[in-house]
Amino acid sequence: MRACHHCHTSIDAMTSIGYSTLCPTCSKSLHSCVNCRFYSPGIYHDCLEGVEEYIEDKVEANYCDSFMLGEDSKEETARKELAKARAEAFFNF
Template sequence: MCIFCGSALPTGRIGFRDLCPDCARELHICRHCSFYKPGVYRECTETIPEAIKDKDRLNFCEYFRPLAELPGAGIEGGKAKSAKDSFDKLFG
């Protein structure tokens, strides 16, 4: 899922210069990568040789693996929904 517009990412390999078909933003970025993890060293779980400063811009990282789904994308159907239901029961 594109972090900018929410549309589904193309299946298969994402090339260095591929763009989102809906919003035309770059797809080969850290935030679309399965190794991206805020809070860890260099915000990457892979052993990259140098930090990539802008996580929302095109990069040429060879370790890039596209995310299947954005973290938290399906959260409305899970714990967040049950928490909201509990809140509504208390104060609704």
């Protein structure tokens, strides 16, 4: 489910997200690194897309061309934890 990183409000899949698009609930910018599906702290420039230009403020709006609204961080975290637990169970027979 596409959602705001800050308040976890669902964002309609048909919503076009531009630089100035704000979350209807918390009024935070939706076009930011923390809301992007490619945001991955610890990777080069914290981006799975391998962008060349470093964006220092990951919470504020930016003009990144690779931006795609990501999944709800709560659901994504739970999904990653489940996958990790399954992998550990598989290798710890």
